[in-house]
Amino acid sequence: MRWRRLFQGIVVAAVAMLFASACLSESGGGGGSSGESGSGDKQVEIMFGFGGDQSKGFKGAMAKFEQSSGIKIKYTDASQSFDTLIRPRVQGNNPPDIALFPQPGLMLDFAKQGKLQDLSGLIDVEKLKSTLVPGVLDAGSLDGKPYGVIISMNVKSLVWYPKKAFAAKGYKIPTTIAELEALTNQIKADGTTPWCVGMESAAATGWVATDWIEDFVLRYGGPQKYDQWVKHEIPFTDPVVKQAASEFEKLALADGNVYGGRKGVVSNNFGTAMNPMFQDPPKCFLHKQGNFITQKGFITESVRQDLDNQVGVFQLPGVDANTKPLLGGGDLAAAFSKDDDTKKTMEYITSPTFKFENIAAATWLSPHKNFDVSVYPNKTTQDIAKLAYGSTVFRFDGSDSMPGAVGAGSFWKGMTAWVSGQKNLDEALKSIDESWPS
């Protein structure tokens, strides 16, 4: 009996203590803005979220700058988890001078809190704008003010094809969505499944489909509607999203249009989905994927060794031949401090001549239209760069800009459920829309 009473006492005390002290914590305290840290000490701290070859390529580029300017760069590698590492630094009023954000979401949060420097106070934004691919600066802007600019770009709106077999069959590169549909039907009529699609990506299964939807929303809705959709100013159930999904379904999911059938799409790994294209005869002729797919470990190794001869690439066409929207991503440079050293560094990394070292391994693309494409290591990369620089509008991968619960959660899962047939399109879009955090 005594024991029971003691135990009850402890529990009651614990509960009382909790209610008295814990309850709910206040959201992060409202300290003043970081202001102008850094004091002309000839040192600039750069925090970045990429690792491996990209990190090496970036450091190689900065080493040259250190020599010419006398500024010492302090690298803070946050590739383990960029968001969770930079957040406390900024909230503790101890931010790095410059950060390279892998996605605009968190960066724009900081801009909203007044933590970031307006780029126009650091560099000549008008000049920058004139050389960037249209829309690149929008990705890092808030209420019309630029805060971040992409310094390392990747491209998603690409369709790959087996060069020789494609030419042998006499297929033509489509310049509009209607032509792409016609090409799909032509390949099908010739007895091959036109598309290879693979969505399986372990716990991240579904992102391939979100890229498709984003690409078509950008095409059918235009950049304004796309921005509204990404910010949830129009719902996920909007007709334009439905139209985008239906186009994806019509092209690449319909019976006989995709190698392995619709069910195979979800169990097929994204990294190797393209490879049946290089069998003889090809099992498919078209595959939509970002420029990373030519890296080692994804594309068939023998094809990778002979990339320029074997693989062709075109941009996913727009509604008409004159609009060439480009979906992509990249690392955005934004500054927390405003001294001369930071200015010089920002000027250097945002200049049209800035480039990573060892581009071949780092799969790096410049976001500047006037960048010398002959610098790129092979013809395929040069072609991709030319497509990117000829684009009419750039938009950042929308799911990366949406809240994590949607962009890396319900959007992936909803698309997976729809493609594999657990939900119809309306149900899937409705459940994604409902999951948007209020």
Added chain:
Amino acid sequence: MIRVINALLAIVGGVGGALLVFYVLNKLVEMLPQKWEERLKPYAFILPAVAAIGVFLIYPAVRTIILSFANSTSTAWVGMKNYTDLLSSSDFRITLVNTLLWIAVVPAVVVALGLAIATLADRLGSQGEKLTKSSIFLPMAISGVGAATIWRFVYETRPAGETQIGLQNAIWTAFGFDPVAWLQVDTLRLNTFLLMIILIWAQVGFSMVLLSAAVKGVPIDTIEAARIDGANERQIFFRVTVPQIWGTVITVFITVLITVLKAFDIVFVMTNGNFNTDIIAVRFFNELFRNGDNGRASAIVVMLMIAVLPVVIYQVRHFRAEEAAR
């Protein structure tokens, strides 16, 4: 090498530290007058354990219950919203149904299979028994993630016409059928059952070992007496053997049941809850770590806690009754 030293230091430090704490507490109590020493001594020894449970179990549990009534960032109260939102979402209802299926099927099958193997292996020669038991026990030594990775290959699908590297599809196509993406087939919850097979495969060994020991512990004279009275083998099994090992059966059942409620790795690795295979632990993980929603994640855990409560109470009662009977 440094790791080994670290591990040794941790063991020595941990055990030594615990000894030191008890030693100091004991000394402190012994400094008190005789009467108080006797009164307080038991508490001195039980205090660290109670404190540890308080800090690591009761405090987080209470905190979780509190947070389940708050919003996603735990900054404002939302009342029952997390619960009503979850229970009204069709996805979560599917998750609950799946979890119930796991609870209903896996422990029962594990016990039944374990008992069957234990009884049958008992009749093999000693070499045969050893071999059978070892091979069935082996999967126990594989982690959940490892088991799931192995079974991913069993259920792997390739487009028709290519070599099927998945065992199940290789057999299936050998009979002339088209390959099937097994993990996507949610008709009659087939994919959920396919996932259950993995846990059953991993747990049967455990059940077999315990039940085998119990079967061997049944006094031979009770069986002989039954035989003399003219009972057939089935009657002997169900009326003589099973009642005498019932305690072990319950223990195994409840242990497996708790494993099932905590099951996470298999579903997370195989499907991440896609294709209507979600279960409560995976859903919780996704709400907390992917969606960053403290409120919903807490609400899910509270529901899980409530679901486990009857089992725990039953187990404690059963344990007490056994102790009393001894």
